[in-house]
Amino acid sequence: MSDNSVLGRAKSFLYKNARLIDRKRFEFLFEDGTKESVIGALRAYQNPDGGFGHALEPDIRCPYSQPVPTEVALALMDEVGCLDAELLDGIIRYVRGITLPDGGMPFVFCNAKDYSHAPWWGVERDDVASVNPTGLLIGYLSKQNARMDIRQEEWFLRNTAYLWRVFEQEQPSGFHDGIQWITFLQNASDQEKAAVYLARIDDWLQQPGVIEFDPEAEGYVHKVLDWAPKRDSYAGRVIPQGEIERHLHALIGQQQEDGGWPISWPAVSPGAEAEWRGFVTVERLKTLKSYGMI
Structure with missing residues (x-):
């Protein structure tokens, strides 16, 4: 007999449509899957330079390493609590190599344009630092304890200095900037300094339009559970x-x-939409589980 529960219907969808990486995430989070199986699926997206590509971020279809797919890889390792040494060493090597002279990393590299991509990934310059995804990349690398030595390396300090400069001069421009700020600040080594900027984040989050409170709002908006997908989410x-x-x-x-x-x-294609929906479905299930709804 088919399972008509929220979880059962989602499982059926995932096995019909989702990528291996998202099926393995589902198995780890909701069944008896192992973190090693998630890492095994993730490994296929890493390039020899240590970065990640191959549409791990489904709207960037190029095979080349890009900053945001590399951020996604760190997030997935954090999700399953398994910082594979080989993958992590590659990420560190890649991030070190793409750090700009004054700190920060590009939003995306221009070679993304050579393949199908969402419009926002088609840039003309890739030598300009962006808080997205620098904040999350450095935030996750600050959080991990497997390679604490990198926190004193010159490239890491350059990135940290860049982020502090941005925080002093700007405020987030929306959800994607906001989560970059929050992730870095929650994991920064200087928590006394971070608290000053987190207080500003608290004020910003309460400004009209930052958090969408209409659960039925349509279009590209970020609702309550996008900001607080877990019980302990900062927002x-x-x-x-x-x-x-x-x-x-x-x-x-x-x-x-x-x-x-x-x-x-x-989405850029039907295939990309199926990949995104698989990823998002796992995210929605995680949220429902965190709040005790499933």
């Missing part, structure tokens, strides 16, 4: 519990007939 401190509960019930209702969750932006 949860400024979101009323009643809003979180309202969005959780709406999230369950947004599971589609095929068992997966939709994406809110145009």
Whole structure:
């Protein structure tokens, strides 16, 4: 008999449509899968230069290493609690190599344009630092304890100095910048300094339009559970519990007939949409599990 539960329908969707990496994530998070199997699937996306490509970020279809897919790889290793030494050493080598002279890393490299890509990945310059994804890359590398020696290396200090300069001069321009700030600040070695900027983040998060409180809002907006996908998410401190509960019930209702969750932006191809929906479906299940809904 088929399983008509939220989890059962999602599992059916994932096995029909999702990438191996997202099926392995599902198995690890919800069944008896191993972290090693997730790492094994992730390994196929790493290039000899240590960076990640091959559409690990499904809107960047090129095989070449790019900063954001490399950030995704770190996030997935963090998700399963397994910082594979070989993968991590490659990432460190790659990030060291793409750090710009004054610190920071590019948003994306121009060679992404040689393959199908979402419009926002088509840049004319790749020699300009961007807080996205520098914040997350350095944040995750600050969080890990397997290679603590890198925190004193010149390239790492350059990136850290760049981020502090950005925080002093700017404020986040939206969700993608916001999560870069938060991830770095939560893991920065100087927590006394970070607290000053986190207080500014608290104020910014409460500005109208930063967090979308309408659970049925359409288009590319970032709702309550995008900002607080887990019980201990940083942004949860400024979101009323009643809003979180309202969005959780709406999230369950947004599971589609095929068992997966939709994406809110145009995909570059049907294949990319299926890949994204597989990734997003695992993310939605993680959120529901964190809040005790499944």
